[in-house]
Amino acid sequence: MTTAHHAPGGSRPGGRTARTREAVLTAVFKELGRGGFAALTMEKVAQRSGIHVATLYRRWRCIEGLVCELLTDLSSDVPLPDTGTLPGDLRALARSISAFYGDARMRRLIEAVVSAAARDPQAATVLRSFFGERMVLAGRMVQRAVVRGELSADTDPEQVVSALGAPFYYRILIARRPVDQDLAESTAIAVWAAARAGAYASKGNSSNNSGNSKTN
């Protein structure tokens, strides 16, 4: 995507720019660790990172933008498994999610991102597209299971993956308790049982794939 010929009016991503980005994101992460999103201020980030406040506003526009970029930066820590069987994959993925959110700072982060999405429309777009993308990737895990004959062909991969992730976010955002290993195990078992029972069959079996009804 970057311009090949290094146009004279182009950007300058190397060296100092990359250093400040690194310093700022780690500062945001540390600040989230102590005090959560409530205590996360542009000035705090500026102090800890050594970057001036005006620079933060210029590059990230607001605190919501900072938090969103941190999420997309850290999300690569949750790998997509391929164990050979769907129950194995579900269990592995659930454990990865559980390990990821076992860190309180990660819970604070996703909390902050959801909170950011409630205020900043741009953050909402980032959040939706980010999880939409990961949903498609994880969906392939389910598609492989369908090919192997573990599930019926009308199973909707994204429903399965959503069902696997949902309990963790419920635990963090609504119940507001830490995630533990038990949640991972029970969720993996539950989704596998539900999928086999046909709970995640795709409804719009014609060309329709995103069945939004009336309510906006």
Added chain:
Amino acid sequence: MTTAHHAPGGSRPGGRTARTREAVLTAVFKELGRGGFAALTMEKVAQRSGIHVATLYRRWRCIEGLVCELLTDLSSDVPLPDTGTLPGDLRALARSISAFYGDARMRRLIEAVVSAAARDPQAATVLRSFFGERMVLAGRMVQRAVVRGELSADTDPEQVVSALGAPFYYRILIARRPVDQDLAESTAIAVWAAARAGAYASKGNSSNNSGNSKTN
């Protein structure tokens, strides 16, 4: 719990106080409808309700407090069913939740409350205790099913109820798409299948009931 003898230094909840409360909460609800939590300002609420800003700050401390009180006020719209069978109850409850969050204003509201909890510790406490309470109430629905012999005795009611609610909040907060009837049906079927498969068996079968491990 209120003092019986109307102590001279007591509060004064009748008449005007109740009117302003009503006016303010409806104003918050309407303001959430257009613009969401992002556009929700104390001044906007003051203008629409006709109540002075200083009064809002005095009674509710901040916008987070307002939103929390609105949630507890509107939550009575989700009834707890008793159809005679657990799959019937699960289906009915899922439909109630789906109907409740079919209204975009309700999605904005829960979004706002979660966002509030991320910033204000008091709001976080309100949110946790609120859902904890409803979890216990809905858990009786599952306990009745255990008594009827529909599920094994070691089933943890709260896990079942959490599993039923989780997909809706995932849809609203993470996927950021409207909830529809299909989600209700698929969730009810999924939870029923998972519960029968023993996915929600209580782990701490000794006296332990809240098994938090190491991570804080």
Added chain:
DNA sequence: GGATTAACGCGAAGTTGCTCGCGTTAATCT
């Protein structure tokens, strides 16, 4: 009815968050 005093209205003052213009630093290219 009248007295008492929560609860509210009002405007000013204090605090914080955010933006802007300009000078400086240091990538990038020749």
Added chain:
DNA sequence: AGATTAACGCGAGCAACTTCGCGTTAATCC
């Protein structure tokens, strides 16, 4: 190396949010 110009540092200034003191309204009690 030297020139060009993104990206950054700095502080002033604007705007929004929040608080405070005091006078007024209207529940509640007698």
